[in-house]
Amino acid sequence: DGGIxxxxxxxxxxxxxxxxxxxxxxxxxxxxxxxxxxxxQGLRLIYYSQIVNDFQKGDIAEGYSVSREKKESFPLTVTxxxxxxxxxxxxxxxxxxxxxxxxxFGNGTRxxxx
Amino acid sequence: xxxxxxxxxxxxxxxxxxxxxRCNYSSSVPPYLFWYVQYxxxxxxxxxxxxxxxTLVKGINGFEAEFKKSETSFHLTKPSAHMSDAAEYxxxxxxxxxxxxxxxxxSLTVIP
Numbered sequence: 001d002g003g004i005x006x007x008x009x010x011x012x013x014x015x016x017x018x019x020x021x022x023x024x025x026x027x028x029x030x031x032x033x034x035x036x037x038x039x040x041q042g043l044r045l046i047y048y049s050q051i052v053n054d055f056q057k058g059d060i061a062e063g064y065s066v067s068r069e070k071k072e073s074f075p076l077t078v079t080x081x082x083x084x085x086x087x088x089x090x091x092x093x094x095x096x097x098x099x100x101x102x103x104x105f106g107n108g109t110r111x112x113x114x
Numbered sequence: 115x116x117x118x119x120x121x122x123x124x125x126x127x128x129x130x131x132x133x134x135x136r137c138n139y140s141s142s143v144p145p146y147l148f149w150y151v152q153y154x155x156x157x158x159x160x161x162x163x164x165x166x167x168x169t170l171v172k173g174i175n176g177f178e179a180e181f182k183k184s185e186t187s188f189h190l191t192k193p194s195a196h197m198s199d200a201a202e203y204x205x206x207x208x209x210x211x212x213x214x215x216x217x218x219x220x221s222l223t224v225i226p
Contacts, residue, residue, distance in 0.1 A: 004157075006157075031212055033214065035216075040123065040218065040219075041218060042204065042216045042217055042218040042219050043158075043204065043216040045213060045214070045215070048212075048213065050212055058213070088155075090157055090158070092157075092158075092214075094212070094214075100146055100148075100163050100164065100165050100166075100208075101208075102148055102160045102163055103148075103150075103158070103160075103206070103214050104160075105150075105157030105158045105159070106157050107155075107156050107157045108155070108156065108157050110155070
C-alpha cells in the first residue's frame, strides 16, 4: 500500500544533541511538508519542498534543517539551536498543484528532549 | 496570509446528537478547504475536501460540510454522533503557493 512512513514513532534525546527524523513516501508525490504539533496550537509549518533539491522555510523554521535529495525522502533535523524541541512532528505529502489536492500524512514522530 | 479559524477548542455532544464543528476562512484567496480528523498519537486523515462542484460536500464516516461564501464558512456536521467520532478535528486551507494552513483544532467528546 502507498503511504508515508515516519520513523521512529518515539524518540528521546538529551538537550544539545541534533536529531534527525525520517520521512519516506511511496506515493510519487512532488511536494513534501514538515509540521510541528503542540497542544492547543494546531499544526505549524516548519519546511516544505515542492521538488527535489529545493525547499522553503515555513513559519517556524528556526532551529530546523531539511534536505530533499530524493523525491521519496524528506528528513528533518532538529538542531540544538531549537529552543523548545519537544513536540509531535508530522510529515506530509501532496500529489498535485490542483487546488483541491489534499495532504497525506504519516503517523508522526513524538520527540522528547530532556 | 490565508488562514482558518476554528471556533470552540472543545465540543461535547451526546451520542446520537448532531455534531457541528465550525470553521471560517479568510476571503483573500480561492477557498481550497479541507477537514481532517486525528486520533491520539496518529497522523491526520482526510475527512472531506471542497471541490467547487457543489456547496455541500460529503465525506467519510457520515460527515459533511457546507461551503458558504457569503459567510466565509465551511462548517463540519454529522447528524448523529457515534462514540467512535471522539477525536480532534482540523480545518485547513491550501494557498496558491501550495502551502497548507491549519486551524487550531476542535476536540470532540461524545458522551454516552
